[in-house]
Amino acid sequence: xxxxxxxxxxxxxxxxxxxxxxxxxxxxxxxxxxxxxxxxxxxxxxxxxxxxxxxxxxxxxxxxxxxxxxxxxxxxxxxxxxxxxxxxxxxxxxxxxxxxxxxxxxxxxxxxxxxxx
Numbered sequence: 001x002x003x004x005x006x007x008x009x010x011x012x013x014x015x016x017x018x019x020x021x022x023x024x025x026x027x028x029x030x031x032x033x034x035x036x037x038x039x040x041x042x043x044x045x046x047x048x049x050x051x052x053x054x055x056x057x058x059x060x061x062x063x064x065x066x067x068x069x070x071x072x073x074x075x076x077x078x079x080x081x082x083x084x085x086x087x088x089x090x091x092x093x094x095x096x097x098x099x100x101x102x103x104x105x106x107x108x109x110x111x112x113x114x115x116x117x
Contacts (some may be wrong), residue, residue, distance in 0.1 A: 006034040009041070015117050016047040017110065024059040035067035039074060048080025051113050055086035065100060072104065081105070085113040 008019040018041070022030060041047045050071075054060075068084075075082040083105045087095070095101040107113035 004037050006030065007037050012051075012114055015049045015051050015114055016041060017051045017053060017114075019053045019055065020057050023056055025057060025064045026059055026061045028063060031061065031063050031067060034064070035070070038067065038071050042071070042074045042078050042080070046078075048075065048078050049117055050075055050080065050082050051110065051117075052082070052084045053086050053110050053113075054084060054088070054091065055110075057091065058088065060091050060094065062094075062098075065094070065098065069100070069103070081117060083107060083113040083116060085110050 006021055008021060010017045010019075018038070020034070022034070025031060025034065038050075041050060052068075072082050085107045086109055087106060092101070092106065095104065095106065105113075105116065107116060
């Protein structure tokens with residue numbers, strides 16, 4: 001199994017639950033590394049259903065949003081589903097402002113998101 005520096009990855013039935021090790025996802029280098037790890041889950045590890053739990057994330061840059069959009073496309077191409085959970089209100093507000101809340105399936109908590117698969 002590949003090593004993940006920016007992610008904590010676990011399995012709940014056929015869903016891969018991803019938690020972020022960084023509280024602040026702002027630095028360009030870290031975002032590139034994070035994107036590579038997320039894309040690798042789909043491309044190298046053949047994981048189709050992903051739940052991204054943002055419980056530990058305090059700040060998220062717009063560059064990170066771009067990685068999420070690309071990840072969503074990759075997951076859909078692989079025939080899977082991507083869901084997001086536990087977004088802080090200020091991060092959710094960024095999704096609303098950018099209208100990405102219409103693109104992503106965002107749930108209040110991990111349990112609700114898992115039930116939605």
